[in-house]
Structures are given as structure tokens and as C-alpha cells.
Amino acid sequence: MxxxxxxxxxxxxxxxxxxxxxADEIPSDAxxxxxxxxxSIKKNGIYDQVxxxxxxxxxxxxxxxxxNPEYSVLLDALKVIKDNAITYLLAVGGGSVIDxxxxxxxxALYEGDTPxxxxxxxxxxxxxxxxxxxxxxxxxxxxxxxxxxxxxKETKEKLGMGGAGLxxxxxxxxxxxxxxxxxxxxxxxxxxxxxxxxxxxxxxxxGALLQDRFAESIMQTLLExxxxxxxxxxxxxxxxxxxxxxxxxxxxxxxxxVPTDWAVHAMGHELTALYGIDHARTLAIIAPSHxxxxxxxxxxxxxxxxxxxxxxxxxxxxxxxYAAIEKTEHFFNQMGIxxxxxxxxxxxxxxxxxxxxxxxxxxxxxxxxxxxxxPADVESIVRMAY
Amino acid sequence: MxxxxxxxxxxxxxxxxxxxxxADEIPSDAxxxxxxxxxSIKKNGIYDQVxxxxxxxxxxxxxxxxxNPEYSVLLDALKVIKDNAITYLLAVGGGSVIDxxxxxxxxALYEGDTPxxxxxxxxxxxxxxxxxxxxxxxxxxxxxxxxxxxxxKETKEKLGMGGAGLxxxxxxxxxxxxxxxxxxxxxxxxxxxxxxxxxxxxxxxxGALLQDRFAESIMQTLLExxxxxxxxxxxxxxxxxxxxxxxxxxxxxxxxxVPTDWAVHAMGHELTALYGIDHARTLAIIAPSHxxxxxxxxxxxxxxxxxxxxxxxxxxxxxxxYAAIEKTEHFFNQMGIxxxxxxxxxxxxxxxxxxxxxxxxxxxxxxxxxxxxxPADVESIVRMAY
Numbered sequence: 001m002x003x004x005x006x007x008x009x010x011x012x013x014x015x016x017x018x019x020x021x022x023a024d025e026i027p028s029d030a031x032x033x034x035x036x037x038x039x040s041i042k043k044n045g046i047y048d049q050v051x052x053x054x055x056x057x058x059x060x061x062x063x064x065x066x067x068n069p070e071y072s073v074l075l076d077a078l079k080v081i082k083d084n085a086i087t088y089l090l091a092v093g094g095g096s097v098i099d100x101x102x103x104x105x106x107x108a109l110y111e112g113d114t115p116x117x118x119x120x121x122x123x124x125x126x127x128x129x130x131x132x133x134x135x136x137x138x139x140x141x142x143x144x145x146x147x148x149x150x151x152x153k154e155t156k157e158k159l160g161m162g163g164a165g166l167x168x169x170x171x172x173x174x175x176x177x178x179x180x181x182x183x184x185x186x187x188x189x190x191x192x193x194x195x196x197x198x199x200x201x202x203x204x205x206x207g208a209l210l211q212d213r214f215a216e217s218i219m220q221t222l223l224e225x226x227x228x229x230x231x232x233x234x235x236x237x238x239x240x241x242x243x244x245x246x247x248x249x250x251x252x253x254x255x256x257x258v259p260t261d262w263a264v265h266a267m268g269h270e271l272t273a274l275y276g277i278d279h280a281r282t283l284a285i286i287a288p289s290h291x292x293x294x295x296x297x298x299x300x301x302x303x304x305x306x307x308x309x310x311x312x313x314x315x316x317x318x319x320x321x322y323a324a325i326e327k328t329e330h331f332f333n334q335m336g337i338x339x340x341x342x343x344x345x346x347x348x349x350x351x352x353x354x355x356x357x358x359x360x361x362x363x364x365x366x367x368x369x370x371x372x373x374x375p376a377d378v379e380s381i382v383r384m385a386y
Numbered sequence: 387m388x389x390x391x392x393x394x395x396x397x398x399x400x401x402x403x404x405x406x407x408x409a410d411e412i413p414s415d416a417x418x419x420x421x422x423x424x425x426s427i428k429k430n431g432i433y434d435q436v437x438x439x440x441x442x443x444x445x446x447x448x449x450x451x452x453x454n455p456e457y458s459v460l461l462d463a464l465k466v467i468k469d470n471a472i473t474y475l476l477a478v479g480g481g482s483v484i485d486x487x488x489x490x491x492x493x494a495l496y497e498g499d500t501p502x503x504x505x506x507x508x509x510x511x512x513x514x515x516x517x518x519x520x521x522x523x524x525x526x527x528x529x530x531x532x533x534x535x536x537x538x539k540e541t542k543e544k545l546g547m548g549g550a551g552l553x554x555x556x557x558x559x560x561x562x563x564x565x566x567x568x569x570x571x572x573x574x575x576x577x578x579x580x581x582x583x584x585x586x587x588x589x590x591x592x593g594a595l596l597q598d599r600f601a602e603s604i605m606q607t608l609l610e611x612x613x614x615x616x617x618x619x620x621x622x623x624x625x626x627x628x629x630x631x632x633x634x635x636x637x638x639x640x641x642x643x644v645p646t647d648w649a650v651h652a653m654g655h656e657l658t659a660l661y662g663i664d665h666a667r668t669l670a671i672i673a674p675s676h677x678x679x680x681x682x683x684x685x686x687x688x689x690x691x692x693x694x695x696x697x698x699x700x701x702x703x704x705x706x707x708y709a710a711i712e713k714t715e716h717f718f719n720q721m722g723i724x725x726x727x728x729x730x731x732x733x734x735x736x737x738x739x740x741x742x743x744x745x746x747x748x749x750x751x752x753x754x755x756x757x758x759x760x761p762a763d764v765e766s767i768v769r770m771a772y
Contacts, residue, residue, distance in 0.1 A: 001401070001561075001622075001623060001626040001627065001630070002401065003400060003401025003402060003404065004398075004400050004401060005397065005398065005399050005400070006397070006398040006400070007395070007396070007397035007398065008394070009393070009395040010393070011391065011392070011393035012390075012391065012392040012393065013391050014389060014390050014391070014392070014642070014643065015387070015388065015389025015390060015643075016389060018389065175387075207622075207623035207626070207627070208626075208627070209607045209610060209611065209623075209627045210603060210604065210607045210627050210630050210631050210634065211630075213602075213603030213604075213606060213607060214600060214603050216599075216603075217596060217599030217600050217602075217603050218596065218599075220599060221595045221596045221599060224595060225595065236387075236593075237387060237593035237595075240387040240593070240594075240643070241387065241593070241594070241595045241596050244387070244596050244597075244643070245596050248596065256400070257400065257401075257626070257630070
């Protein structure tokens with residue numbers, strides 16, 4: 001097991017009808033900006049629940065944060081924060097709204113020249129404006145971690161940011177919100193959370209027995225509840241396990257003491273930036289090719305995953321490892337997710353070269369758990385995913 | 387899954403040679419009281435490591451906190467805190483030293499008549515004096531939770547306390563400390579951690595699939611590493627998994643959203659108070675009888691545990707459930723732990739009545755996950771454990 005540090009101060013308030021507890025968590029003298037997305041919360045009743053819970057607290061609203069939170073829109077929100085002397089942020093949404101709020105939390109207190117530096121300077125944010133979350137869509141885990149990904153439409157870039165100052169003060173997780181999520185988003189959420197676990201698990205054995213088992217627990221639970229919530233999102237037990245699994249998949253716990261990969265995300269982000277493909281679907285496109293390309297480096301963990309998650313007991317270690325990749329791809333396909341880029345765009349030719357060049361230009365010269373993947377490897381992996 | 391709230395702000399610093407990082411975690415203007423136990427840290431080198439790491443920080447020492455931290459000794463330490471205007475506490479030890487430090491953290495800022503109230507008033511401590519931990523013995527999980535158990539020798543009582551103000555600010559966990567722990571204490575630690583998981587798991591199915599799997603992950607890991615560390619405590623991979631499992635067994639995570647029992651601890655504490663039996667051994671004495679006595683209420687989870695932890699696949703649900711109790715008792719016995727009270731004391735007759743009466747006197751009228759166990763049930767369970 002590798003040395004590690006772990007601290008996660010976010011308070012989780014989980015369960016039925018917990019949105020009503022909102023006002024207990026926000027200081028009574030706060031001036032709040034409530035942030036949300038495209039307005040679905042106005043149709044599904046969550047907006048009304050939040051409004052009623054905020055009774056007695058001073059707040060204004062900023063709606064319209066798009067999926068893949070867009071830098072220029074966030075600059076508009078930043079102006080609202082400054083103009084109105086806002087002291088507290090409340091994200092009501094899924095990963096995009098929460099990530100956008102994290103950027104604003106950092107930008108509101110940023111003293112440098114331009115907030116763009118937060119995304120390109122590579123410096124962690126140690127202090128942000130305090131913010132809470134009402135989670136409307138489980139998937140990204142952003143509700144209990146300190147990282148965010150922001151999109152710049154103009155430059156077609158997705159850039160990461162984060163730091164110890166960007167954990168939500170609290171996050172309210174009511175699994176009942178799942179009933180109003182469209183099937184496509186549910187499928188995306190399951191795929192996203194499952195791939196988050198894979199990124200922190202599918203590397204090489206590192207003697208971290210407990211972390212491996214925790215990662216496997218999350219994948220087993222996601223596989224068990226996926227068909228149930230896709231059939232009936234009002235199945236509360238399935239919904240609550242789904243929601244808690246998404247949070248635990250990326251709150252830092254399972255990545256402590258182990259090597260992590262994240263190359264699937266790095267390549268996937270480019271597909272979203274280039275073609276606007278849903279984030280989760282880009283992961284499902286890249287992951288199988290990535291595991292095949294890096295088969296030798298990952299085969300021990302692939303085989304362990306085959307045995308413990310997919311109950312593959314026959315064959316050699318290599319047989320099991322191959323079976324694991326197939327089963328994973330089949331799992332995505334079964335939920336209706338295509339795992340080849342050519343199913344999403346006709347103009348896929350040349351994508352591999354474009355992405356490899358972008359990585360070269362950015363100086364991303366060593367991806368994966370061994371930091372050994374060069375742009376030429378990226379090019380091969382993306383081409384395998386055509 | 388039940389509604390829950392979860393917040394655990396303790397910073398964990400885990401791994402080889404991490405004690406050297408101590409000074410980074412303590413404010414440079416702090417006046418520190420370093421607390422430790424019987425002095426084993428002076429023989430195994432931990433004392434010297436701490437001393438060298440504290441260079442430049444103002445501190446004094448208080449040694450001699452006994453196993454089952456004793457109220458009268460802690461009052462002496464409290465006087466040292468007040469007399470020297472101490473502002474920060476550092477526990478260097480196992481569960482007893484950490485629990486004692488938590489009491490002192492609360493008592494140092496307590497404004498009531500007598501600190502005894504903290505143990506009997508039933509009020510959670512929301513603010514304590516900040517304290518850190520250097521863990522010298524994994525077992526109790528106290529290094530990452532906000533609870534403590536304090537002993538009053540005079541009245542032969544063990545009393546619980548805690549509250550959101552009593553999480554350690556940081557805990558340093560270096561698995562190398564395990565090499566100097568006597569075999570008896572290692573066996574106790576494994577038993578203690580394993581029973582902690584059972585108390586939060588062996589109840590009834592509550593639809594918390596992920597929490598069940600996390601609990602099972604910890605038990606599987608403990609079973610896998612136990613023979614390895616008992617054979618060779620310098621097996622770093624085994625030691626690190628053991629240490630992290632003990633912490634995860636009682637840091638709040640696996641108890642969220644599920645019913646919990648804790649009757650085994652309640653009865654076990656009385657055996658320690660009456661006969662001075664090691665805490666972990668009292669749990670091994672009580673647990674098998676408790677599960678047999680409450681067989682009907684617990685048989686579904688007993689059978690799930692039999693299947694997933696002990697690979698019992700044959701027989702009816704009841705057969706599996708019985709097998710699980712046998713396997714658990716056998717596991718304790720195999721490590722050299724006796725599971726009958728009569729092996730520890732000749733004067734065991736009457737113990738059941740004494741404990742039942744104590745519970746009655748204290749008004750503990752409903753124990754267990756259903757709050758249904760009456761003193762008469764306690765009497766029967768303890769008698770079954772003779």
C-alpha cells in the first residue's frame with residue numbers, strides 16, 4: 001500500500017425528504033446565490049422544495065448553467081456574485097452545476113489577474129467561498145469531493161481544477177430525485193460512476209486489499225441496482241444504493257494508497273470537447289480500447305475484476321482478463337450505450353491524431369498509472385475506439 | 387436504507403515514516419500536552435520519533451494513562467492542562483490513550499460543575515480542545531471517530547461519551563508500529579475490529595447493499611491479513627491493511643443508513659469492569675451467545691455473512707446462520723481467545739444477575755437493534771456465555 005493523506009470534511013445529509021433541512025445548514029446571515037442548470041428543477045418540484053426550505057434566508061438565483069459548465073456563462077455568474085456581495089453559494093443540480101459552483105467558489109475569492117488562471121495555473125485552491133449542494137442527479141461524485149472540470153467552448157477545452165478549499169460544506173442527497181431523471185441520464189450516471197471506480201482500480205496490484213474490496217463493493221452494488229432503477233426509478237432501495245455508490249465512487253476514499261489511471265477520462269474529455277458526446281459515453285468508448293491496448297500492464301487486476309465482479313472462474317489469467325473487458329463493454333452496450341466512436345459521428349477519421357497533438361501541445365507526455373503513455377499511445381488507443 | 391448524516395473531518399496521514407510529519411500538523415504557537423500510556427513507546431522507539439518530530443514546538447508530557455482509561459488518572463492530567471495553560475493535546479497511543487485524550491479535550495473546555503457530568507449527563511460535546519493522534523496500536527478506531535469510553539475504577543463502571551467536537555484534528559497511522567506490539571495485543575486488536583464490524587452489520591436486512599458490502603470487505607480483509615501479521619508483524623502489506631481496516635471499522639461510514647446493535651459491547655464492558663478481562667476478549671465471550679440467543683431476529687444477516695465471508699453455500703438459511711456463529715467462534719478460538727467466561731474467572735456464578743441488575747439500575751431497558759432486549763434477556767445471554 002502506498003502512503004497517503006485523506007481528509008474529507010463534507011457533511012452528507014442523506015435520505016427521504018432531506019431537502020427540507022437546507023436552512024439548518026446555511027448561516028442565517030448569509031447572502032446566498034442559488035445556482036442551477038437548464039430549469040428541469042422547476043418541472044420536477046425540486047425548485048419548489050428548495051425555495052420553501054430557504055424561507056427566511058436572503059438569496060438570489062442564477063439559472064442556466066449548461067452541461068459541461070461553460071466558462072463564459074460562469075463569468076456572468078461571477079459578476080452577479082460580485083455585484084450583489086454574495087457570501088454563500090448553493091448548487092442545486094448534478095455534476096455540471098456543482099463543478100461550476102466550485103469554479104465560482106474559487107473565483108469569488110481569487111486575487112490574481114483573471115479567473116482563467118485558476119484553470120491553467122495548476123495551483124490548488126486552498127480557500128473558496130463556502131458552498132452547499134442539493135444533488136439532483138447522482139453520477140459524478142462532485143457532491144463530496146474538491147475537484148471540478150470546466151469547459152471553454154471557444155477553445156474546445158475541458159480543464160480540471162480543485163483543491164482542499166473546494167469541498168462542499170454540506171451536500172443534501174435525497175434519492176427520490178432519481179424518479180424525475182430521464183433514462184438516458186440514468187444510464188450515463190451509472191456508466192460514469194462505474195468508470196470512476198475502474199480508473200482507481202484497473203491498474204496493477206499494490207497490496208491495498210481493503211481499497212480493492214471497497215472498489216469492488218461499489219461496482220457490485222452498481223451492477224445489482226442498475227437494472228432495478230432503469231426499470232423503476234421509484235424503487236427507493238435501489239435508488240438510494242445507486243446514489244450512495246456514485247458518491248463513494250469519487251470521494252477520495254478508494255483512491256487512497258493505490259495507483260490511479262485517469263487516462264480514460266483524459267481521452268474522453270477530448271471527445272466531448274470535439275463532438276459534444278455525453279461525458280459518460282466518451283468513457284464507455286475509450287475504456288475497452290484502453291484496457292486492450294494496455295493489457296500486459298493491467299492483466300492481473302483485470303483478472304481479479306473478472307473473478308470477483310463477473311464470476312469468471314475458468315481459464316488462464318489472460319483468458320479471465322480478456323473476458324473482463326468483454327463483459328464490461330457488454331454491460332455498457334446492454335444499457336444502450338455504444339462503445340465505438342463511429343456510432344456517434346461520421347467524421348471520426350483523424351480524431352486520434354488531433355487528440356494526440358493536443359496532448360503533445362499541452363505537454364501531457366505521460367498518462368496512466370505508470371505515467372508511461374505517450375501521445376503515440378493515445379493515438380493508437382483512440383484509433384482502436386473508432 | 388435509513389436516512390443518515392455523515393461528517394468525519396479527521397485528516398489521516400497514513401504510511402511509512404509518517405510520524406516525522408507531526409510538526410506540520412500542529413499550530414506553531416500551540417502549547418502541547420503529549421499524552422501516553424505505560425511507557426512502551428519509550429522502548430519501541432516511537433517516543434523518540436515523536437520527540438524528534440516535535441522539535442521547535444513547546445510541549446510537556448503526561449504518561450501513565452492505563453488501559454481502560456481511568457477517571458482519577460485523567461483528573462490528574464486535567465490539572466496539568468489547567469496549570470500549564472495547555473492549548474493542544476497529542477495522544478501517542480492506542481484506544482485507551484486516545485479515549486482518555488478525548489475526555490480531556492472535552493473536560494478542558496467544560497464549564498459545568500464537575501467533569502464527571504460529561505460521562506453521565508448524556509450531552510454530546512460540540513467543542514473540545516483540539517487534539518491530534520499518533521496511533522501506536524490499531525484496534526479501536528478511536529483515531530478517526532468522536533467517541534470514547536472511560537472507566538471509573540471506584541464504581542466499576544465503563545461509561546461512553548462523545549460528540550461532533552471530539553474528532554481528532556489529525557491522526558498519524560504508521561503501520562510499522564505493529565512490529566513492536568505483543569502477540570496478545572495483536573489478537574485483541576483483530577478481535578476488537580472484527581466485532582466492531584459485526585455490531586454494525588449483524589442485525590437485519592435494511593436494503594443498504596453498499597454498506598453491507600463495505601462491512602464485508604473489512605471482515606474479509608481482516609480474515610486475510612490476521613494469520614499473516616500474527617506470523618510476521620513486519621509484513622508491511624498485511625500490517626497496513628490491518629491498520630486501515632481497524633480505522634474503517636469504526637469511523638462511522640459502515641453504520642450510516644443501517645440499524646446497529648452494540649449490545650455485545652454493552653455486556654462486554656461489564657465483564658471488563660467486573661473482572662478486568664481484556665476488552666476484545668469480553669466481546670468474543672458475549673458475541674456467540676448473543677447471536678444464538680437472538681437467532682430468529684438475526685438469521686437473515688447471519689446467513690448472508692455465512693455465504694459471503696465464510697463461503698458456506700450448503701444447507702437451509704438456518705443451517706448457514708448456525709454455521710456462521712460456529713465459524714466466528716472458531717476464528718476467535720484459533721487465535722487463542724477463549725469464548726467462555728469460566729475460562730477467565732472461577733467466580734463467574736452470579737455474573738448474569740449482577741449485570742442484569744446494573745442495566746436495570748441504569749435504566750438500560752432496551753438494547754440491540756430493535757431496542758427490545760430487557761435485563762432478563764441480558765441475564766440469559768450472559769449465562770449462556772459462562
